[in-house]
Amino acid sequence: MRIFKEYLFITCLIIAITMAKSEVDxxxxxxxxQGSNEFASSLFQAVVEENRGNLxxxxxxxxxxxxxxxxxxxxxxxxxxxxxxxxxxxxxxxTSGYQALIDSINGIKENKLLLANKVFAAEKFAVKPxxxxxxxxxxxxxxxxxxFAKSNEAANTINTWVQQNTNNRINELVSPGxxxxxxxxxxxxxxxxKGQWKNKFNPTFTKDMPFHVNENTVKNVPTMYRQGSYxxxxxxxxxxxxxxxxxxxxxxxMVIILPNEINGxxxxxxxxxxxxxxxxxxxxxxxxxxxxxxxxxxxxxxxLNGILGKMGLTSMFSSRANFSGIADDDLVVSKVVQxxxxxxxxxxxxxxxxxxLMLGFGSAPLPKIPPLIFKVDKPFxxxxxxxxxxxxxxxxxxxxxx
Numbered sequence: 067m068r069i070f071k072e073y074l075f076i077t078c079l080i081i082a083i084t085m086a087k088s089e090v091d092x093x094x095x096x097x098x099x100q101g102s103n104e105f106a107s108s109l110f111q112a113v114v115e116e117n118r119g120n121l122x123x124x125x126x127x128x129x130x131x132x133x134x135x136x137x138x139x140x141x142x143x144x145x146x147x148x149x150x151x152x153x154x155x156x157x158x159x160x161t162s163g164y165q166a167l168i169d170s171i172n173g174i175k176e177n178k179l180l181l182a183n184k185v186f187a188a189e190k191f192a193v194k195p196x197x198x199x200x201x202x203x204x205x206x207x208x209x210x211x212x213x214f215a216k217s218n219e220a221a222n223t224i225n226t227w228v229q230q231n232t233n234n235r236i237n238e239l240v241s242p243g244x245x246x247x248x249x250x251x252x253x254x255x256x257x258x259x260k261g262q263w264k265n266k267f268n269p270t271f272t273k274d275m276p277f278h279v280n281e282n283t284v285k286n287v288p289t290m291y292r293q294g295s296y297x298x299x300x301x302x303x304x305x306x307x308x309x310x311x312x313x314x315x316x317x318x319x320m321v322i323i324l325p326n327e328i329n330g331x332x333x334x335x336x337x338x339x340x341x342x343x344x345x346x347x348x349x350x351x352x353x354x355x356x357x358x359x360x361x362x363x364x365x366x367x368x369x370l371n372g373i374l375g376k377m378g379l380t381s382m383f384s385s386r387a388n389f390s391g392i393a394d395d396d397l398v399v400s401k402v403v404q405x406x407x408x409x410x411x412x413x414x415x416x417x418x419x420x421x422x423l424m425l426g427f428g429s430a431p432l433p434k435i436p437p438l439i440f441k442v443d444k445p446f447x448x449x450x451x452x453x454x455x456x457x458x459x460x461x462x463x464x465x466x467x468x
Contacts, residue, residue: 094154095170098163099455101152102129103343106456108150111339112373114461122364122406122460124419130183130255131421132374133164134205135382135399138197138392143381150378161204168206171452176315177261177414179452182231183207186224186252188214193251197392214249217242224252228420231256235407235418244401244424251392251425259450259457261313262414267292267359269412277360278328278444279464287360287465290412293437296357299350301341304334308346309357309440313414318457320415321346322359323447324440331445331461338447344454354437362462363409370402370421389425400426408458417450417458 106125113123129151136147137157147153154160171181185201187193189211201207214220221242228239240252267290275289297310305326312319321343325334371383381387382399389397406419449459 094159094163095166096163097154097159098167099453101154102126102167103454103456104152105129105150106459107339107342108377109373110459111335112377113368114335116373117366117368119463120364120366120461122366122408122417122419122458123368123404124257124406124421124458126181126455126457127255127257127419127421128370128402128404130164130168130181130205131253131402131423132379133160134183134201134207134253134255135389135423135425137161137200138389139382140390141388142386143388146379146381150374161200165204165206167455174315174317174452177313177318178259179261179318180231180256180258182256184227184254185209186212186220186254188212188250191250191395192393194391194393212252214245215247217245220245220249224254224422228254228256232258232418232420233260235416236405236420239403239405239420239422240424248426249400249424250395250397250427253423253425254420256420257418257457259318259415259417261318264312264314264316265292265294266414267412272361272412275358276443277465281328285465289358289360291356291358293354293356295352296355296440297347297350298353298355298438298440299346301346301349304337304341305330306334307440308350309355310347310350311357311359318450318452320410321449321451322442324442325444325446328444331447331463334447335461343449343451343456347454356437356439358439358441358443359410360442360462360465361411362465364460364462365407367403367405370404374402392425395427397425397427400424406458408460415450419458
């Protein structure tokens with residue numbers, strides 16, 4: 067039986083983007099991509115401060131959902147969105163940039179990568195035509211009317227869409243308790259990735275090997291092995307090193323940052339906010355590597371209200387919220403939640419994530435030298451990126467008893 071690695075993320079917010087054709091559109095894509103990565107760094111830092119241990123999340127999924135809400139915000143609420151999300155100063159650049167990014171992601175051929183958006187609106191809630199058009203055209207979203215007063219049915223409708231767009235990897239993103247007659251709008255984004263390594267690991271080489279959970283605890287975990295050419299680099303500022311493992315087609319890859327010290331991951335986490343993915347990759351070079359990588363699987367659900375508030379998005383959760391670009395009613399964000407999954411094995415990776423935002427009335431090669439040994443035998447950081455846009459990120463501290 068063929069095994070794949072798959073990543074899945076879903077975020078409640080919807081945004082659509084078309085492929086950029088002109089120089090303006092290319093600049094828009096660049097601006098949105100850079101802004102998304104800046105937000106990803108800040109979000110990761112904020113999340114790990116409150117969620118210790120194994121973590122998987124999709125900052126892009128959160129970014130897309132919040133951006134969709136941002137373009138319906140006005141006044142102080144809009145300004146906070148612009149600052150925290152690092153949105154382009156021009157609305158036209160922002161919306162066309164998201165459209166280009168979404169269309170580019172959904173156009174990948176070698177692996178399965180899907181970013182989908184959906185707006186669930188209350189049956190009697192009047193979404194402004196301009197906002198409905200914006201979400202449909204730029205965020206590739208469809209609006210579906212729902213009776214939120216029937217919370218069980220409404221939650222089932224939303225969760226079924228999430229399951230369908232994440233290959234059944236993300237279940238129960240929202241609960242009936244999240245919805246009621248005062249719910250006006252739920253914005254949802256789903257990101258799903260299923261990819262094969264460019265060079266697969268031979269399962270016959272997978273053996274149990276020691277993994278140092280900390281200085282006092284060692285576990286034997288199934289560890290894959292392969293020797294080949296990989297981009298590798300030393301990161302003295304992080305007291306760590308990294309390796310980049312490409313997927314088929316070379317458009318996507320996984321980057322693993324391995325601290326030099328057994329207990330060094332926490333320090334790496336803190337320093338990552340001031341280092342971009344591009345800066346890290348620029349410090350690497352192709353060389354022959356003996357790679358030892360544990361198989362791993364993580365699932366995580368994160369409540370984001372408090373985290374986003376600390377990052378500066380306070381207005382949208384309060385009576386000061388201004389979403390007059392969406393509707394004339396007084397709207398406030400009641401909840402932002404993400405649920406994510408990742409599994410990595412010999413064939414590749416599978417990942418998924420979903421984020422929900424609920425609005426209510428009242429979110430250079432060195433040849434002929436011995437191969438370097440890169441042994442992932444201690445807590446590590448990982449990220450999956452598409453053309454340097456971070457799709458998924460997380461940390462692996464521990465393994466279930468094997």
